[in-house]
Amino acid sequence: MNFQTLSQLAVLAEQRALSIGALMVEEQSAESGRSKEHEFAKMKEYYGVMKEAVRRGMQEDTTSRSGLTGLDAQRVGAYNDANESCLGGPAGQAMAYALAVSEVNASMGRIIATPTAGSCGIIPGVFLSGQERFGWDDDYMTYGLFAAGAIGYVIANNSFVSGAEGGCQAEVGSAIGMAAGALTELRGGTPAQAVHAVGLALKNTLGLICDPVGGLVEIPCIVRNGFGAVTALAAADMALAGVRSVIPSDEVIRVMLEVGSAMPAQHRETAGGGLAQTPTGRKIMEDLRRRK
Amino acid sequence: MRFKDVFSIIGPAMVGPSSSHTAGAARIGRAARQLLGEMPRKAEIIFFGSFAATYQGHGTDRAIAGGLLDFATDDLRLPDSIEIAESSGMEISFRQGTGLFPHPNTVRLRLTGNAGELELTGISIGGGNIEIVDINGFSVKLSGMYPAVLIHHMDYLGVLASVTDTMRRGQVNIGHMSLDRKNRSGAALTVLELDEVLPRELLRELEELPAVKSVKLIHLDESPKEENGEGRSL
Numbered sequence: 001m002n003f004q005t006l007s008q009l010a011v012l013a014e015q016r017a018l019s020i021g022a023l024m025v026e027e028q029s030a031e032s033g034r035s036k037e038h039e040f041a042k043m044k045e046y047y048g049v050m051k052e053a054v055r056r057g058m059q060e061d062t063t064s065r066s067g068l069t070g071l072d073a074q075r076v077g078a079y080n081d082a083n084e085s086c087l088g089g090p091a092g093q094a095m096a097y098a099l100a101v102s103e104v105n106a107s108m109g110r111i112i113a114t115p116t117a118g119s120c121g122i123i124p125g126v127f128l129s130g131q132e133r134f135g136w137d138d139d140y141m142t143y144g145l146f147a148a149g150a151i152g153y154v155i156a157n158n159s160f161v162s163g164a165e166g167g168c169q170a171e172v173g174s175a176i177g178m179a180a181g182a183l184t185e186l187r188g189g190t191p192a193q194a195v196h197a198v199g200l201a202l203k204n205t206l207g208l209i210c211d212p213v214g215g216l217v218e219i220p221c222i223v224r225n226g227f228g229a230v231t232a233l234a235a236a237d238m239a240l241a242g243v244r245s246v247i248p249s250d251e252v253i254r255v256m257l258e259v260g261s262a263m264p265a266q267h268r269e270t271a272g273g274g275l276a277q278t279p280t281g282r283k284i285m286e287d288l289r290r291r292k
Numbered sequence: 293m294r295f296k297d298v299f300s301i302i303g304p305a306m307v308g309p310s311s312s313h314t315a316g317a318a319r320i321g322r323a324a325r326q327l328l329g330e331m332p333r334k335a336e337i338i339f340f341g342s343f344a345a346t347y348q349g350h351g352t353d354r355a356i357a358g359g360l361l362d363f364a365t366d367d368l369r370l371p372d373s374i375e376i377a378e379s380s381g382m383e384i385s386f387r388q389g390t391g392l393f394p395h396p397n398t399v400r401l402r403l404t405g406n407a408g409e410l411e412l413t414g415i416s417i418g419g420g421n422i423e424i425v426d427i428n429g430f431s432v433k434l435s436g437m438y439p440a441v442l443i444h445h446m447d448y449l450g451v452l453a454s455v456t457d458t459m460r461r462g463q464v465n466i467g468h469m470s471l472d473r474k475n476r477s478g479a480a481l482t483v484l485e486l487d488e489v490l491p492r493e494l495l496r497e498l499e500e501l502p503a504v505k506s507v508k509l510i511h512l513d514e515s516p517k518e519e520n521g522e523g524r525s526l
Contacts, residue, residue, distance in 0.1 A: 001297075106309050164416075215346025215350060
């Protein structure tokens with residue numbers, strides 16, 4: 001790849017007069033040695049997997065093996081249909097779809113890791129609700145996924161994207177930043193605005209620990225995906241409105257690395273602290289152990 | 293760069309629930325399966341760090357078993373892989389390891405097949421991406437992102453030159469290369485990551501080089517049949 005930072009990414013896109021998504025299609029093709037068409041088709045297929053995961057999560061039984069989670073997306077969907085939700089329609093739908101995909105994941109269904117499975121609901125939630133609302137076609141959404149991937153590539157190589165290394169900020173936080181930047185571009189924002197959206201979003205999740213109850217990707221991961229989708233919409237709106245990330249987004253990524261590196265092991269996906277070690281979290285873990 | 297391309301960020305397509313603890317683990321298992329060259333008869337799986345703390349909840353055990361059955365990360369049989377492995381005649385056990393380990397998500401696999409044995413250590417670095425860091429006591433650095441060739445050879449003068457010359461004549465580009473040896477003039481392992489799958493005739497040429505004892509291939513592509521049916525001669 002010809003960029004290592006978000007500022008290089010924005011400059012390169014502007015120099016070549018390409019969107020971040022279109023630039024990433026070219027960069028990916030150069031890196032893999034396969035044609036742009038081949039790489040585009042693979043990404044479009046991944047978008048199809050995301051759509052199917054949303055459909056399953058909104059319609060089928062997503063009760064997890066542990067029995068702890070499932071069907072919350074359908075609860076939110078039904079509530080949205082019957083009531084004037086606090087968020088309002090489109091944001092509520094993004095939240096429901098994000099929950100849906102995360103619940104499919106928790107029940108060992110098929111998803112696309114974006115960037116991880118623990119954070120796999122946020123991008124589909126933002127993308128599918130946006131597509132339905134604005135009438136975008138699948139090709140346009142596929143460019144959006146390349147844009148999200150370009151942003152994630154920078155975050156992953158300058159910081160981390162696994163909860164075991166850097167806490168939940170690295171998973172859910174990264175996904176929100178990727179979704180926010182991509183959505184900004186899909187809505188017509190410039191590459192520079194998209195990069196601001198990433199920094200705005202990441203600042204909001206700095207320090208978030210990875211503390212899954214019983215070590216399962218269920219509590220609190222699933223609801224954090226729901227919240228994450230809504231946060232991504234907010235960050236995109238701020239960036240499109242002209243709000244800037246005063247601390248440049250690349251510097252925010254370095255802060256994520258600093259904070260994650262300082263995070264104690266019990267808050268990095270070991271179930272040794274946080275929500276996992278509350279009285280109720282411990283009781284759930286005990287019950288799971290006894291059931292085996 | 294630890295993460296090589298867009299599909300290491302958007303992807304893999306996988307069965308949940310965890311990209312590091314499920315998909316990454318499946319890829320480590322699959323790499324080991326391909327290196328052994330057959331389904332193991334006996335597999336001893338040792339987890340460290342976060343893997344040890346949470347492997348049951350994340351299905352890490354099922355993912356490793358699925359990998360050893362050569363399943364891809366999005367194979368819908370993964371949730372039932374331990375049962376499938378056992379009914380296929382694989383004796384598989386899981387336990388927590390002690391001592392030092394290189395990464396929070398570390399697993400060591402001790403495999404016994406009909407033709408040989410393998411001990412491999414892998415780490416799962418996030419988003420389904422992995423590194424194989426040790427093979428039979430040799431330090432390696434293998435991402436599984438590219439088709440890889442592993443050459444067991446004696447540490448004699450000129451072996452590397454003849455390997456790279458073979459690759460040059462076959463027009464196959466090397467993206468990453470490492471060599472580790474047990475001792476001077478002793479057993480050595482060279483690992484090449486390639487930009488494309490190694491053609492069958494080049495594999496044969498490598499096997500016939502002086503001082504080369506064996507050559508193994510790894511390719512963890514999600515749909516191996518379509519893209520490297522020819523290249524993988526395991």
